[in-house]
Amino acid sequence: MHLTNSAGIESRTTPLAPVRSAMAEALAFPGLLSKIVRNLIESWPDAVYREPLVEGRFLGRRTTYVCDPALIRQLLVDEADGLLREDFMLRALCPALGQGILTADGARWRTQRQAVAPMFRHDRIAHFVPAMEAALSATRERLRQGDRRVDLLDEMMRATFAIMGATMLSDEPGLDVEAFGRALTDYLDQVSWKIAVTMLGAPAWTPHPGYLRGRRAARTLRSMIGETIAARRRSGRDGADLLGLMLSVRNPEGGAAMSDEALVDNLLTFVAAGHETTALAMAWTFRLLAEHPGIEARVLDEIAAAGAGAAEALPYTRQVVMETMRLYPPAPLIVRQTLRPIRLGGTTLPAGRSVHVPIYAVHRHKALWTSPEVFDPDRFGSAASAGRDKYGYLPFGAGPRICIGMSFALTECVTILRMLLPVFRFEVGPGRRPEARFKVSLRPHGGMPMRVVPRAMQ
Numbered sequence: 001m002h003l004t005n006s007a008g009i010e011s012r013t014t015p016l017a018p019v020r021s022a023m024a025e026a027l028a029f030p031g032l033l034s035k036i037v038r039n040l041i042e043s044w045p046d047a048v049y050r051e052p053l054v055e056g057r058f059l060g061r062r063t064t065y066v067c068d069p070a071l072i073r074q075l076l077v078d079e080a081d082g083l084l085r086e087d088f089m090l091r092a093l094c095p096a097l098g099q100g101i102l103t104a105d106g107a108r109w110r111t112q113r114q115a116v117a118p119m120f121r122h123d124r125i126a127h128f129v130p131a132m133e134a135a136l137s138a139t140r141e142r143l144r145q146g147d148r149r150v151d152l153l154d155e156m157m158r159a160t161f162a163i164m165g166a167t168m169l170s171d172e173p174g175l176d177v178e179a180f181g182r183a184l185t186d187y188l189d190q191v192s193w194k195i196a197v198t199m200l201g202a203p204a205w206t207p208h209p210g211y212l213r214g215r216r217a218a219r220t221l222r223s224m225i226g227e228t229i230a231a232r233r234r235s236g237r238d239g240a241d242l243l244g245l246m247l248s249v250r251n252p253e254g255g256a257a258m259s260d261e262a263l264v265d266n267l268l269t270f271v272a273a274g275h276e277t278t279a280l281a282m283a284w285t286f287r288l289l290a291e292h293p294g295i296e297a298r299v300l301d302e303i304a305a306a307g308a309g310a311a312e313a314l315p316y317t318r319q320v321v322m323e324t325m326r327l328y329p330p331a332p333l334i335v336r337q338t339l340r341p342i343r344l345g346g347t348t349l350p351a352g353r354s355v356h357v358p359i360y361a362v363h364r365h366k367a368l369w370t371s372p373e374v375f376d377p378d379r380f381g382s383a384a385s386a387g388r389d390k391y392g393y394l395p396f397g398a399g400p401r402i403c404i405g406m407s408f409a410l411t412e413c414v415t416i417l418r419m420l421l422p423v424f425r426f427e428v429g430p431g432r433r434p435e436a437r438f439k440v441s442l443r444p445h446g447g448m449p450m451r452v453v454p455r456a457m458q
Helices: 022-028 030-038 069-078 087-097 106-120 122-143 152-168 177-189 191-199 211-235 242-248 260-291 293-306 315-327 406-420
Strands: 002-004 010-012 053-058 061-066 083-085 148-151 334-338 342-344 347-349 354-357 424-427 436-439 441-444 449-454
Touching (some): 030 191, 061 069, 069 342, 069 354, 083 087, 087 191, 087 211, 106 122, 106 260, 122 152, 122 406, 148 152, 152 177, 152 260, 152 406, 152 449, 177 191, 177 211, 177 260, 191 211, 191 436, 211 242, 211 260, 242 260, 260 293, 260 315, 260 406, 260 441, 260 449, 293 315, 293 406, 315 406
Antiparallel strands (some): 002 010, 010 053, 053 061, 083 334, 148 449, 334 354, 436 441
């Protein structure tokens, strides 16, 4: 069966003809390259929203899209040791993040994961909640400045950056949130071009729109984190935060400390990815709540009834966050390459095959979700979730490489709602909901403009 999407990408469930060069394919479909640069999601075959497994040709590469929960589990869990990170994503991320926990493979990844795992134990995350609340006090003061329009994504970026500083860096001085945010945005804005030129087979030094700005942004991000590490060392204190933990890590084989480069790679990964993805989730959440006042009222009632309770006392609020991340997963795509032949269902993927788990599509898959475009937090109530395959819901990935900060992020999101929603009403202006665009993370195009109105009697 042949399947073709609006970008002209052919997909099918039978073996493909020999693949043309990436450049020839781009020339054959002149709108394809622009779609990839504008929003990679638009280049996916339409079948990823309906079929369990879709094989296609994508800029000269045979690509397999895995959308069935059982096959996703088989790929990411049972066959995890037969996969590598895909080259185009490494080219997109490594100039800024180096070989940290997000981009490394094999023994290097395992060592780094084991080193930071103690920071994300349940008891430590619960201990972080008062620090999260204290960090959010500055956000509340900024938003108290009357009835005004703001870019809520910018506000959430500042809020989650403050939380990251209070919990992972113990309020380390010198990290300028505005400068860091600008550099991160500049870097992510050119990532789509970097992905596209990599798929076309161009060398890493190939210029593209935003290339020089992206290089400067990567240097800025790494320099800021490097200075933070140097300042901690000059202070002579270790600290019980993530930075202190990483400074104390020793290689179990030789006893060597983590290198400065590895420290920058990993701390930058946690600060950049950790605060950005949570900020995106919250910006989408406040927008969806503003569009659904009945759901917002249920959240407010639950928060009022719980008083100063922990995140565990707010199950419906947590469901709202989970449903938001179904519709708008901050990390909308997992990409891998096979090291060896892998059999998925009745299909054998050869070594070197590009394999995509299109999380955004899986979360809207017609065979997995009823009315998948509808915002309905009750999907994640205990009864509705009981029979659902957990590999059909992947906002934090799956398998050995599932996001180590998952519990931290969910606690952070619930805390932000508990601290801000009873104090402010967030209203949408005229116009449609912002378009979600793939920039490695899933960003609202043009930000998230909303009006912030202090609630009465606050």
